Amino acid sequence: MSVLPYLVAGWIFIVGVYGLATSRNLVHAVGCLAVCQSSTYVLLLSVGYRDGGTAPVFSDLRPGTRPLVDPVVQALALTDVVVGATLTALLLALVIQVDKRHGTVDPDELSELRG
Amino acid sequence: MSRGARLWVLAVGAAGLAVLLGAASFRLPHFGGDSHPYGGRAVRAALARHTANVISSVNFDQRAFDTLGEESILFAAVLGTVVLLRQTRDERQHEPEPAPVLPSVRRYATLALPVTLLVGLYVVAHGQLSPGGGFQGGVVAATALHLLYIAVDYRALERIRPMGIYHAGDAAGEGAYLVLGVAGLLCGTSFLANFLPYGTFNTLASGGTVPLLNAAIGMEVACAVVVLLSGFLDQALEIEEANRT
Numbered sequence: 252m253s254v255l256p257y258l259v260a261g262w263i264f265i266v267g268v269y270g271l272a273t274s275r276n277l278v279h280a281v282g283c284l285a286v287c288q289s290s291t292y293v294l295l296l297s298v299g300y301r302d303g304g305t306a307p308v309f310s311d312l313r314p315g316t317r318p319l320v321d322p323v324v325q326a327l328a329l330t331d332v333v334v335g336a337t338l339t340a341l342l343l344a345l346v347i348q349v350d351k352r353h354g355t356v357d358p359d360e361l362s363e364l365r366g
Numbered sequence: 367m368s369r370g371a372r373l374w375v376l377a378v379g380a381a382g383l384a385v386l387l388g389a390a391s392f393r394l395p396h397f398g399g400d401s402h403p404y405g406g407r408a409v410r411a412a413l414a415r416h417t418a419n420v421i422s423s424v425n426f427d428q429r430a431f432d433t434l435g436e437e438s439i440l441f442a443a444v445l446g447t448v449v450l451l452r453q454t455r456d457e458r459q460h461e462p463e464p465a466p467v468l469p470s471v472r473r474y475a476t477l478a479l480p481v482t483l484l485v486g487l488y489v490v491a492h493g494q495l496s497p498g499g500g501f502q503g504g505v506v507a508a509t510a511l512h513l514l515y516i517a518v519d520y521r522a523l524e525r526i527r528p529m530g531i532y533h534a535g536d537a538a539g540e541g542a543y544l545v546l547g548v549a550g551l552l553c554g555t556s557f558l559a560n561f562l563p564y565g566t567f568n569t570l571a572s573g574g575t576v577p578l579l580n581a582a583i584g585m586e587v588a589c590a591v592v593v594l595l596s597g598f599l600d601q602a603l604e605i606e607e608a609n610r611t
Contacts (some may be wrong), residue, residue, distance in 0.1 A: 253396050253397040253398070254391040254392055254394070254397065255397070256397050257387075257390075257391035257394055257397070258387075258388065258391055261383075261384065261387035261388065261391065264387070265380050265383060265384055265387075268376075268380060268383075269376065269380065272372065272373075272376045273373070273376070297397055298394070298395070299402070299405065300397060300398050301398055301399070301400065301402060301405075302398040302399075302400075306497065307405075307408075307409055307412075307419075307420035307421060308418060308419045308420065308421070308495075308496060308497055309413070309418040309419075309420070309567075309568065310418045310419070310495045310496045310568060314409075314413055318400075319405065319409055319420075320405070321402040321404070321405030321408075322405055322408050322409060322412070322420040322421050322423075322424050323404045323405055323408050323424055324405075325421050326421045326424040326425045326429070329421065329425065329499075329501060329502075330425065330432075330433065330436040330501065332501075333436075333440060333501045333505070333587065334436050334439050334440055334443070337439075337440045337443040337444055337447075337590065337594065338439075338443050340443065340444075340447050340594050340598075341443040341444075341446050341447045341450070343598075344446070344447040344450040344451050344597065344598075345450060347450070347451065347601055348450050348451075351454075351607075
């Protein structure tokens with residue numbers, strides 16, 4: 252079944268969105284956002300996969316001897332991982348500040364504005 | 367909106383999205399298929415520029431300008447985290463107590479520290495040859511420093527971690543990337559274009575500017591991870607509310 256990897260990527264994304272919408276804890280919500288993001292890695296890497304392909308690195312591989320998987324999507328996934336990790340850190344720092352100012356990390360209780 | 371109503375809205379939206387994603391999946395290229403027009407071109411360009419690791423060539427040569435944007439997101443996210451996690455007026459800092467460490471943990475963490483640091487630097491330096499590069503190697507090198515926190519305690523980590531240097535290193539890595547881009551302009555090519563000789567294929571001195579950009583990114587990522595973790599560790603171990611004690 253050749254569409255299975257794409258469907259898996261969509262499934263992971265929807266699971267993450269479900270977690271985001273029903274979350275009662277902001278730390279949990281940040282985790283769910285990371286799940287949504289990991290669906291893009293699955294999608295990118297399944298777009299780039301090639302049957303019998305090997306890594307596009309020529310340090311121990313003669314050019315032209317083996318089929319290669321797509322390096323462009325791998326480069327995209329690589330930067331996505333690093334940027335995603337730092338953005339998760341930024342969001343967790345925000346959660347720490349929310350907890351300090353409001354004394355709660357439940358998004359349902361964070362409805363009022365405070366100066 | 368009540369929780370029940372919200373769940374219904376979510377269910378309708380998710381079902382619609384699932385139908386669209388499912389329909390789109392059947393129009394995507396065949397999984398594992400042979401048609402990778404951009405992949406083939408990227409491999410040819412990397413070989414023409416004597417870079418053995420095609421992914422590094424894509425990131426630091428063929429789309430180096432995009433990597434500048436991603437690196438700036440990283441820089442801005444770290445800056446935001448540092449601002450958010452600073453000590454506020456109603457908080458005070460206290461000295462963390464030394465904690466007991468199991469002798470076996472201490473032994474293995476001390477052994478692993480130099481090895482991890484070396485692996486991190488190796489991965490940065492060989493980014494143009496073997497799998498790896500500045501992003502991955504920087505994270506590994508930053509992890510190595512934090513083995514000291516596991517092996518001894520927080521005060522030992524603080525002694526080898528003068529934060530000013532790492533803040534400056536973070537900014538210097540970002541700046542070095544820009545300077546290398548401008549150097550291309552001064553050498554008569556375009557911004558962030560490869561202006562150095564390509565070197566011998568599959569040796570350390572290959573790929574033109576790729577190893578230099580790798581090193582700049584490696585320095586920025588290593589310093590950024592140290593800065594990030596220090597912010598969170600300070601929150602957990604040092605900073606407490608003045609009225610809570």
